[in-house]
Amino acid sequence: MQQYQHSKKLKIGGDEEVISFSETDYEGVHLPHNDPVVVTLQVELFTMKRILIDSRSLADILYKHAFDQLRIPDDQLRPVKTPLMGFAGEMVHPLGSIDLSVVAGMSPR
Template sequence: MVENIQLTGLVLKIVRIDNPVIGFLEEDARHLHHSHNDALVVSIQIGDYNTHRVLVDNGSFVGTLYYSAFQQMRIGREQLIPTNVPFVGFGGTRVYPLGTVTLFVTIGDYPQQITRDVAFLVVDYSSAYNAILGCPTLNLWKAVTSTYHLMMKFSTKYRVGEVRGDQVVARKCYIAMLEMDNHFSTTCIEE
């Protein structure tokens, strides 16, 4: 009969690092097919949902959540804060959002992860992506991206966290977006 249990061996303590150096090494790109011009497409947790096909776009001035993903998250439309300011989407099209919603987003793997509230514009527009992370979010996270490495790194309390892009998914999204553009072009020609 066991009356008491003792831990033996070493218990590693995670050291807090206040200002880690963020860098990329050639080995960070070892599993990629080179040469490539693929977008950085990642999977992150938005609210309570693991969300795939999230485009990381350093050139976007806003975070975007597409309405189809918003619906799948079972968030009530009453949580949207109305907005009537349009923004310019891909190809110069003017997009009117349904509203804004703030959701908590978690990136990285424990313990090198961060969770922050992120404001998204919700748009009812066709896309191969579920969401787009733009500059405001990347700056909030102090994230550094590398399209060559298809990776995003960011500072956490316990070293540098990272999120790797999925090259196969990025290529599938690219093809899907091309097919959407071809469909829209065909529609315009028929008119």
Template sequence: SIEKYCRYHRDHGHDTEECRQLKNQIEDLIRKGHLRKYVDRDAPQGRREQRREEAPRQQVEQQQQQQPRGVIHTISGGVASGGDDSNARKAYGRQSLAVQQVPHSKRLRTGGDEEVISFSEADYEGVRLPHDDPVVVTLLVELFTMKRILIDNGSSADILYKHAFDQLMIPVEMTFLVVDTPSPYNAIIGRPGLNLLEAIVSTRHLLMKFPTRFGVGEVRGDQEVARR
């Protein structure tokens, strides 16, 4: 009919209120939430008040669920955190605030600047997968073969246990914390030692790599010793 006009289609034949495509389009927009404010405006008064009451209650419940029960502070110490003196630790903390403003220092090692340390499938040789074993290595320390050395990049100190220190009977060039306590390990090489060696550790590969003058050096973890 010429008398009927649809503003949605901009054509004659049916009224805008009778347009099925327009109704379907509006319902689709409502489901997607694009017309939520218009739907609330046309809703009954009682329903609007109920929604206003439910919204703050839901927000309070969400805040209560997200609010932490307490704070667990990180326990750290040793030379990597500035030392045992409180003033030294505070100064160390202030230095971390400006770390992005300090240019990178030159490499401590004599290896080439273009040396790339990477891990590949070939590095899985000899590793039994899957595993959650620690990286336990054997190193030659001043002509002593020292076994059961734990590589731990989560440790803020290099630790040498007293029973191993007494057997060495030599001056220690690397700064270690000598600990007199029973331990399954003779020593722990933490972040200070790893950073000094510029070493990269892959716990997945049970392998530690580090730059040398002759290329990339490797120290492989002993999986059998780690499981004892």
């Protein structure tokens, strides 16, 4: 098994932990590649698979259908008055803003 190392470092409490990938993480990926990193995280009580990590984005957007699957009541959303520019250049009015707890780390064995 060959291990690939990502060039970014994750800061944890003053220490640095290397984020690395094994060959099994690259199944279906044709190397060399310039694809985004996609991860799985536990958000609130649900496991969300294939989360796109986009370091160029200033906002984390969660679409309504994904939010609905978390089964969080809409009244938990904080009002947002500032519209966003949509991916196709259109003006989009967010339904609201929310802080979600996220668990990241090694999965239990």
